[in-house]
Amino acid sequence: MIEVRDLTKRYPGRTAVDGISFTVGRGEVVGFLGPNGAGKSTTMRILSSFMPATSGTVRIAGFDVFHQPDEVRRRIGYMPENNPLHIDMRVRDYLKFRARLKGLGLGRSRERVDRVIEQCGLKDVEKRIIGQLSKGYRQRVGLADALVHEPDLIILDEPTIGLDPHQLRSVRALIKELGRQHTVLLSTHILTEVEMTCSRVLILNQGRILAADRVEDLESRFSQDGRVVAEIEATPEAIREAFRDLPEVASIDIQAAAGRFQRVALTPRAGEDLRPLVFEQVRQQDWGLRELTRPRLSLEDIFIHLTQKKKGGGL
């Protein structure tokens, strides 16, 4: 659906996007992740043919964004940063106006506006002036606008920014639902959002792609060599004694925890799962146990890890 090759955008004195390449297949929901100023919005503006690139090619549904911009615009539903709307218009009028701009005929636009109003839960507010709506509803209006001409691809630039937790939840659910019928590319710097809504993630920093993978694969690739943490009710000496001679354990670290418990961190020698082993020992020694986990590296940790290294190459 999207094919980006060696895309570069230079502003005077600054390179916003530095030779990135990626593809997005039909039906995927892809999250564009990166700190502020990483080049997310710039890339999206180029993809939606709002502005041209310095070099490189972008094809959307087989059409080149530079040479066939109108074909591309017809196939993209784009919600720009901060979701700009004509706040003096009523919801239904606004959506109808946008549908007409996107080339829908009178009858067809009425039909589609009815449909997206229902789809985005705007029935109750369709006659209200957009400026008087809450941010959550405005965001839905923006999404309805992106959907109204039945685009193949939906591009959303930070669709959930500034929403309260309830609004966040409903807008995310809506995006997730859109992912069932459309290809979606969304940008955000909220990591849980990507974890919740996207099947694949592109991590962008300083105009370069640092990682592009499925969320689970990223997590397993970056998790810390299978370390296991347990909280055991015993003396540190007894614990050290019990685990010292086991061949699977590479190192052991014991710290006092609240009560009579010890917090024990065990690193395996060859990446195996130590949890059954720990449980077995605890049972044999008849110790108390109140926690046994293998902490997974969250996307947040991966993100910080990747974006802190200044010159991070492709991983």
Add this chain to the structure above:
Amino acid sequence: MGVFLTLVRRELGAAFNSLTGYVVVAITLLLAGFGLMDIVQRLNSDRTPSPIPEIFFADGIVFWLILILTTPVITMRTFASEKALGTYEALMTTPVGEWQVVLAKFTGSLTFYLLSWAPLIGVLIVLRQVTHQPQLLDPWAMCGVLTGIACIGSTFLSIGVFASSLTRSQIIAAMTSLLIGIGMWTISLRFSQTDTTGDRLGRLMDHLSVTHHMQDFARGVLDGRALVFHLSVTFFFLFLTQRVIEMRRWK
């Protein structure tokens, strides 16, 4: 065509939904009121008063004040506010053409501008009835006046639309077109007062003088050269606007 009309409707909607739209109407009516007082005074004191259009549109400065003050306010919104709000990005990522956008914004401004004149024209017609002197408001002169309002208005509005396309700030857009407007008016005043038997430059400037054009229009003289002049200037500035948009889109 459908898309064009949709855009024009949006422009008019924006004008009427905003405070600035009503400020424009208020300025026009206020200044027109002053002009009217002048007319009534002249009609009372002069034994053989000049026709109303000449008093109002040719001799007085009220028409020019209205034109110069309201056109920048009408047009400053067109591009600058859409850019500042970000709706410009939403607009330009739909498959609309640059010309459609430029012409729709101009047409919307022109329509609003003409509507803001409507009350005054009504008042003049009432004045004609009250004075019982039909020669004071010759229908031909009235047609000339309307043509003049539309033509010279188009020139000023196209300059305003162009100024608005250059910036995100409505204030800068308004100031730019206000300055150009005042400049055109003062230069025109200076040259419309020199006699036409002067040197070549003087004669050329006389042809270009917008105040001279309006004097002709107010007498009911439809000078083709003036019409062509205003249509070309309008087209020229709309063309520049289109170029600016296209450049921003592709460079």
